Amino acid sequence: MVEDQNSVCFRTLHLKEPWALASYRSVGGYAQWEKILKEKTDPAKIIDELKLSALRGRGGAGFPTGLKWSFMPRSAPGQKYIVCNSDEGEPGTCKDRDILRYNPHQLIEGMAIAGYCIGATVGYNYIRGEFYEPIDRFEAALKEAYEAGLIGKDIQGSGVDFDLYTHCGAGAYICGEETALLESIEGKKGQPRFKPPFPAQFGLYGRPTTINNTESLASVPVILEKGGQWFLEQGRPNNGGPKLFSVTGHVERPDNFEVPLGTPFKDLLAMAGGVKGGKRLKAVIPGGSSVPVVPGDLMLQTDMDYDSIAKAGSMLGSGAVIVIAEGTCMVKVLANLAHFYAHESCGQCTPCREGTGWLARVLHRILNGQGRPQDIDLLDGVAGRIGGRTICALGDAAAMPVQSFLQHYRHEFEYMVEHGGRSLAEAA
Amino acid sequence: MTDKLSIEIDGRVCEASPGEMIIAVADREGIAIPRFCYHKKLSIAANCRMCLVEAEQGGRPFPKPVPACATPVAAGMKVLTRSPKALEAQRGTMEFLLINHPLDCPICDQGGECELQDVAMGYGGDVSRYSEGKRVVKDEDLGPLVATDMTRCIHCTRCVRFGAEIAGVRELGATGRGEDMRIGTFVAHTLTHELSGNIIDLCPVGALTSKPFRFKARSWELTQAEGIAPHDAVGSNLHLHLRGNQVMRVHPKDNEAVNETWISDRDRFSYEGLASPDRLTEPMIKEDGAWRPIGWQDALIRVAERLKTASADQIGTLIAPTATLEEMYLAQKLTRGLGATAVDSRLRQQDFRGDAADPPLPWLGVPIAELETRDAVLLIGSDIRQEQPLLAHRLRKAALGGAGIVLVNPLPLELTFPAQQLVTSAAGMLGELAAIAKALRKRGSGSVKDLIAQANPTDRHTSAAERLKAAGTERSGLILLGALAAAHPDYTLLKALAYVIAEATGSTVGYLPLAANSAGAYLAGALPHVLPGARPGEAIGADARAMLVTARKAYVLWGVEPSYDFANPSLAATALGSADLVVAATAFRAPSLEAVADLMLPIAAFAETSGTFVNAEGTWQRFQGAVAPPGEARPGWKVLRVLGNLCDLPGFEYADSGEIHQELATLCAEVRPDNAPRGDLKVEPSLAEAGLMRVGTLPIYRTDPLVRRAAALQRTPGADVFAVGLNPALAADVGLADGELAVIRQGKAEARAAVVLDAALPPDVALIPSGVTGSEALGEQIGPVAVAKA
């Protein structure tokens, strides 16, 4: 079993009312922030610590957080912003939700420190609109933090300002893409912006902005408390720290687990009680629905960190581990995913707008027994014409599952086409 | 400036500026990269993905194809626009664009000139791999100008960006996600922006097309000619699309210095007026109150004889400011040849007391393109969006670039840019300007001195003054006088104050000439105080108003419709009605003409004659006739030439209009636009401070006989609405409620109209438009008025 669980983002989880300010204080919460306020720590030193920790963005792309912060023109005049991405729309992912529910103060502290480091006096937390309870918890924590004088104007007489606002999404997956998220905060239609310019130059309201995932930001206070080296050692080189994994699908006990990066997949699976009903593991989508599927055998030999998963041909993404048991029809799984991307494409890029619907239609046609032999190459070809040709990564996200499913489970698609919609997997 | 750098496109070395996008360099080099969303005048959206190309930088290829429209060049970059990878990316996009497109080219108006069709020829497949159901999108009614077939939309968002960025009004937007993304109005409404027709040109497919042109012709049946727009003083460059002898539609012709790539809806759709049933197609004579056709020969002989026998001081010539330079020149030559001095084309002006000091050739003060680089602009008496749509667009650019724009007007305007509006009564405009002058510590002289002495500057005036002064130090402050100033009873004083403020701030004074050739009238001498070549006349003849106040026995009307084209139609009707002879050269029959005229001579309208217009910046723009005038109608210059001959006047032996142009051009060789007044503008205010004043705006589609007959434009909301706008407090005083019928009285002139309450109007202003149906019997466009319950 994995020893060191719940050491960072879930460090209050064992407490009664883990979300309360007092609980957070009891594990040393806000000590780093107060220290910074008192000592006026050099932001460059904090960023160096983050770089040392090898904290990689937990939102999906895995971009080093310290490096991202260093792109901000910290001392340039004018307003700058820190934005937290709590949109958590990636199918399978439900970790940020639990940070908001059980440890909201750590996120607030992380955002305050981030604001300090990048020179932003205003922050927004963009929370998925369906998260009723998490929104309430976060708002309550925000109120506590303001009342305790931990954020606001001239905090604790330090001369440092930091105001934090909650912004609720309205149900669009694409608003989790960082620039669509900015558009959405600005009150516009949630559509990704073409980059460059990147948010660090032209972000929210045209001002320099850093956007980080909830988990990335919530990790910061602990990194500062225990040191970048400690965090790095929790994981593996270039893959610092523990990470939250949302294990879902065909497992006995779906849940969020905070375990070190590099934990073998099979251990993680065991924590979730193993494959449901003791079935054989067929496949795993290891990083949220947007990443390539990995066959079960390969997965059982793989460790849960960015580099190992990449070696297995997929991506760690948001850390949502979707477990697929033997007997599952991969055509149905893919049709389901394709439907999702067709529904969630923002519509601006031609390949994504038109292509995602096309993929979904062809897959549904195959499911309905009207597939044609050439449909399989068509799916692959259409996916290939979407991937890499769009403004944001949703196009890739829609294409990669298709390509990987066809790569590993082509025979299931062929069988269904040849047999008028009958599923090979379910028949077996 | 940063240095040029060099990149390679398809093996060709190209020079580029840092920050430029690949597509811009390729366009300059004539290397074709397919595109849909990119447009040089709009922001970069990079959403269509048609322009994907292969590129490498420093020997390292980009991992994915890059959009040429959104990828900035860098030194040493190598771009391949037609490599197998690039072509595969472009074909991929093309396939996606076509799967849900209806491919209904045979019944699509865009067929034959469709960007999608063109590019599909190069990059589309022969057979579609798409066998699912296609998307169908419900249409919207965008009003009388733009037809929609939204199923054809390819979501390039050019039209959306046009609204947001160019027009300044978001009339269209995108709603919905993915395949359900729709371009539309969201809350159904008609397009009302004065530039909205440009989305027809911007739309690469047949989703947005011209409603008046719909199903009238196929693009390949059309031939193209060039023209100059005949309405405002911009003189937009046009492409006229003709079939046989008919103008089928009008498009902009790019001219960065004048209209960029845009034209106003007025310029685009007014051609419809050419086919109006009102066209006069043969000379006609009124005998015993009845009109009958008469041959040209007969008609012209009669006109010549009666003009020759009329006493010279009894002849008055009134020329529309939309007449060509050649027509104006010959009309004044004829008039002056007969010994008369009364000739004018400023039909909407009331106050001519400043004529003696009038600048030799009033103009915009700066080239049109430089409007947008001004740091501060004071606009006096101008409903700028209605008067000069494209100049409003240039001012919008200035304002968005940070320029301070201040307007002094007797009504609040709906602007598309940030500006400070000083809204006051008609008489109060003087006070506002005086207050700005006082804030600048200027005293002035004459009656201006008293006005300034009485003024009480507030913060608003001080800030306006400071903006102008700051801009003045950079020589980039501008003070413009618009059409409402020109129609003002104290125009002379408005000008005088403008010059005082200009002097105090180092700003330039500029004029917004009313119509397509108002500036040309100074060159042609179609004015009582100016001879051809913009030379001051020795004696000042009777001006447009004086000719009517003291009625003449004989009038020559050139392109004028008395009920709508004068500042005071009631005065015009009386004076013309009392004359022995009214000769009307006109393209259109009109009741108010037929009531007063004795002879009507059919002349060519827009696109039917060669000629020249001089625009606001003083540019001569010559054009050829594109189609023949209908029936017996003849180009105006020919009519005037024959009349000159028949009147036995020398110098009328022109073989073509080019000779007239040449003669005038020689006279004008030394003339430069110049706004320096030639003398003092010392006059007393003529408007009493107190009392209700009519403010008569001239709605955008009521400015001249042609546009008033353009059917689709007349169907746009508010095109021809006669109403009395009143401040609610004032309305309550006279017991009038919103929507109630009111009697409007100006002296003996009277009309009835419904009341529209508008709390933003100054309390002593009655907003009663001129030029609209119902206003024919009224008096001065800006002048005292009484409004009561009907």
Ligand SMILES: Cc1cc2nc3c(=O)[nH]c(=O)nc-3n(C[C@H](O)[C@H](O)[C@H](O)COP(=O)(O)O)c2cc1C
């Ligand atoms: C279609 C799409 C959806 C995304 N949704 C989320 C999301 O729900 N939450 C998130 O944190 N990042 C999401 N991202 C990633 C963000 O764009 C961004 O990379 C991330 O928030 C950066 O934070 P990090 O560096 O801390 O990971 C999404 C990206 C794409 C392309």
Ligand code: SF4
């Ligand atoms: S890839 Fe899809 S979701 Fe992303 S910007 Fe383009 S159309 Fe929108």
Ligand code: FES
């Ligand atoms: S023209 Fe470049 S993406 Fe549309």
